[in-house]
Amino acid sequence: METEISSLGEFGLIDRVTSDLTARNSSTVKSVGDDAAVLTYPDTDVLVSSDMLLEGVHFDLTYMPLKHLGYKAAVVNFSDIYAMNGTPRQITVSLGISKRFTVEHIDELYAGIRLACDIYGVDLVGGDTTASRAGLVISITCIGDVAKEEAVGRDGAKDTDLICVSGDLGAAYMGLQLLEREKAASAGVKDFMPRFEGKEYLVERQLKPEARKDIVAMLAEAGIKPTSMIDISDGLSSELLHICHASKTGCRVYEDRIPIDYQTAIMAEELNMNLVTAALNGGEDYELLFTVPLHCHEKIKEINGVKVIGHITSESLGCELVTRDGAEMPLRAQGFNHLEG
Amino acid sequence: METEISSLGEFGLIDRVTSDLTARNSSTVKSVGDDAAVLTYPDTDVLVSSDMLLEGVHFDLTYMPLKHLGYKAAVVNFSDIYAMNGTPRQITVSLGISKRFTVEHIDELYAGIRLACDIYGVDLVGGDTTASRAGLVISITCIGDVAKEEAVGRDGAKDTDLICVSGDLGAAYMGLQLLEREKAASAGVKDFMPRFEGKEYLVERQLKPEARKDIVAMLAEAGIKPTSMIDISDGLSSELLHICHASKTGCRVYEDRIPIDYQTAIMAEELNMNLVTAALNGGEDYELLFTVPLHCHEKIKEINGVKVIGHITSESLGCELVTRDGAEMPLRAQGFNHLEG
Numbered sequence: 001m002e003t004e005i006s007s008l009g010e011f012g013l014i015d016r017v018t019s020d021l022t023a024r025n026s027s028t029v030k031s032v033g034d035d036a037a038v039l040t041y042p043d044t045d046v047l048v049s050s051d052m053l054l055e056g057v058h059f060d061l062t063y064m065p066l067k068h069l070g071y072k073a074a075v076v077n078f079s080d081i082y083a084m085n086g087t088p089r090q091i092t093v094s095l096g097i098s099k100r101f102t103v104e105h106i107d108e109l110y111a112g113i114r115l116a117c118d119i120y121g122v123d124l125v126g127g128d129t130t131a132s133r134a135g136l137v138i139s140i141t142c143i144g145d146v147a148k149e150e151a152v153g154r155d156g157a158k159d160t161d162l163i164c165v166s167g168d169l170g171a172a173y174m175g176l177q178l179l180e181r182e183k184a185a186s187a188g189v190k191d192f193m194p195r196f197e198g199k200e201y202l203v204e205r206q207l208k209p210e211a212r213k214d215i216v217a218m219l220a221e222a223g224i225k226p227t228s229m230i231d232i233s234d235g236l237s238s239e240l241l242h243i244c245h246a247s248k249t250g251c252r253v254y255e256d257r258i259p260i261d262y263q264t265a266i267m268a269e270e271l272n273m274n275l276v277t278a279a280l281n282g283g284e285d286y287e288l289l290f291t292v293p294l295h296c297h298e299k300i301k302e303i304n305g306v307k308v309i310g311h312i313t314s315e316s317l318g319c320e321l322v323t324r325d326g327a328e329m330p331l332r333a334q335g336f337n338h339l340e341g
Numbered sequence: 342m343e344t345e346i347s348s349l350g351e352f353g354l355i356d357r358v359t360s361d362l363t364a365r366n367s368s369t370v371k372s373v374g375d376d377a378a379v380l381t382y383p384d385t386d387v388l389v390s391s392d393m394l395l396e397g398v399h400f401d402l403t404y405m406p407l408k409h410l411g412y413k414a415a416v417v418n419f420s421d422i423y424a425m426n427g428t429p430r431q432i433t434v435s436l437g438i439s440k441r442f443t444v445e446h447i448d449e450l451y452a453g454i455r456l457a458c459d460i461y462g463v464d465l466v467g468g469d470t471t472a473s474r475a476g477l478v479i480s481i482t483c484i485g486d487v488a489k490e491e492a493v494g495r496d497g498a499k500d501t502d503l504i505c506v507s508g509d510l511g512a513a514y515m516g517l518q519l520l521e522r523e524k525a526a527s528a529g530v531k532d533f534m535p536r537f538e539g540k541e542y543l544v545e546r547q548l549k550p551e552a553r554k555d556i557v558a559m560l561a562e563a564g565i566k567p568t569s570m571i572d573i574s575d576g577l578s579s580e581l582l583h584i585c586h587a588s589k590t591g592c593r594v595y596e597d598r599i600p601i602d603y604q605t606a607i608m609a610e611e612l613n614m615n616l617v618t619a620a621l622n623g624g625e626d627y628e629l630l631f632t633v634p635l636h637c638h639e640k641i642k643e644i645n646g647v648k649v650i651g652h653i654t655s656e657s658l659g660c661e662l663v664t665r666d667g668a669e670m671p672l673r674a675q676g677f678n679h680l681e682g
Contacts, residue, residue: 036425041387046379050433051469052471096478125389133397
């Protein structure tokens with residue numbers, strides 16, 4: 001079924017995608033349907049983060065289903081709030097929609113956004129919907145809360161702090177390479193079936209990433225407050241340099257400690273790509289990178305899915321990767337920066 | 342001077358446009374430079390509103406200087422917060438920038454955004470900057486505050502309430518017609534000079550609108566809390582229908598009471614357009630439309646720049662315009678809806 005968006009109009013479309021919304025969070029006083037949402041945060045600090053995703057730059061609809069795209073667009077915003085040691089509570093969603101999209105397409109996109117909101121306990125409270133003359137544009141702002149004085153920024157890392165990372169790195173980037181390879185292979189082939197066997201994890205990391213709510217909860221439970229934290233959207237190197245720059249420190253990261261899934265390793269081998277480069281510079285893992293005081297070492301070791309990969313040094317020692325053979329190489333921000341090159 | 346954005350990169354560009362920011366509002370705890378901004382609103386409710394502007398849909402850079410565009414993009418968001426009876430405090434700005442823009446272009450755009458922030462006392466606290474493959478994309482989220490229980494929505498209008506509007510209507514739309522006319526006339530003409538004499542007000546209303554902070558302040562001073570309020574972005578008819586729909590009421594609006602500037606009238610005459618249609622359906626005036634209880638009549642008359650244009654009725658009486666000759670015509674939402682037609 002294909003329904004033209006013009007048959008509903010802007011307000012009809014907004015009514016459709018925001019029907020049956022019920023607020024989950026006590027901070028949501030008034031949701032969609034007015035000039036602004038009304039929220040209340042009497043006892044906590046408020047966190048606000050915005051992200052924009054553009055078709056052809058951040059996603060390719062030939063292999064990104066709209067429901068997954070909606071899910072991912074919401075989750076990457078939640079990830080920013082978790083990276084501040086907070087809890088996401090509300091989002092506003094602004095969409096630019098070109099003529100080739102139907103009402104059913106937008107339903108799919110919102111199904112993904114709403115699924116993410118269901119799973120992470122977030123309320124959709126507003127936004128804007130407009131026509132786009134180019135592709136699909138998605139801009140999401142996430143509002144969250146954090147106990148007073150408990151927000152964790154990028155600027156608190158101290159000399160001798162341990163550098164920790166959750167999950168594993170490079171898989172989302174390898175998933176993107178795989179999807180691009182299969183897209184290229186499909187060109188002109190009738191009934192093309194992509195080959196993802198044994199590489200499902202990579203595809204999932206690219207198409208349906210999760211935000212590490214669990215890690216923030218486990219840290220709180222263990223009584224550990226990180227001295228600095230950031231989520232890995234542009235690659236480990238780039239994020240680590242952000243922390244060191246903001247904290248005025250250096251760092252040492254050990255190549256052999258960087259967590260990498262075996263599927264990521266196999267894929268890098270298959271594509272003849274450098275695995276460490278993929279893990280250091282491949283983006284979109286949405287894992288948490290954080291630093292904790294040295295005395296937390298024993299406690300951190302007990303947290304499932306967190307690995308200590310190095311330590312903070314004084315600024316004068318620079319930011320270096322220690323390779324398997326003991327050599328030091330400067331870390332560089334080679335994230336896949338859309339504005340460069 | 343033209344500096345390519347790639348020479349700075351995303352983070353260099355963000356550093357450049359957000360340098361020297363100082364927080365004006367006590368609610369701004371931590372501004373740009375982290376995964377999220379940190380705010381505090383212990384004693385008030387929080388308002389959140391998002392708007393997206395797309396090149397070729399909402400603005401045309403052939404006659405819209407980038408500084409004006411930045412100013413307008415910020416102000417229209419402030420307007421949404423005032424329309425809730427609140428005060429804008431922070432904005433996040435997400436930009437999608439195509440290759441034809443230079444660093445100096447983005448400086449201009451931000452100069453406008455920052456000027457609007459200076460004038461309205463708002464802090465720029467975050468956002469996102471990315472490449473766009475199409476034109477310029479601007480998505481702004483505004484956060485504001487309002488005393489608890491004092492937010493004014495669209496849904497509180499009551500039978501017999503007076504319908505009030507600030508300023509005058511239709512001028513921004515006539516300004517757009519004038520700019521489009523001069524753009525068409527300029528095609529292929531060397532050293533073309535547009536003719537704006539005597540019509541400066543129309544051009545200013547289109548290119549540099551203001552949000553009615555003053556009206557919200559005057560209402561508070563007079564001890565008047567509107568029963569409903571909305572800002573006029575899509576035209577008087579459309580907004581009045583929003584209020585009546587949300588409040589489950591009807592309304593009567595008197596044609597001869599609709600405030601129209603003489604430049605708007607002259608321009609409509611020149612272009613052979615219906616003046617009332619322009620005032621009812623022309624968008625982007627960013628005036629405030631609100632309802633107050635009947636007993637406020639004397640107080641409202643004393644507020645400079647506010648006019649009573651009609652009254653709320655029971656729902657069964659419908660939403661009608663009373664023409665100069667006493668006939669009734671149903672109000673229709675013929676706003677210039679980008680998703681339709």
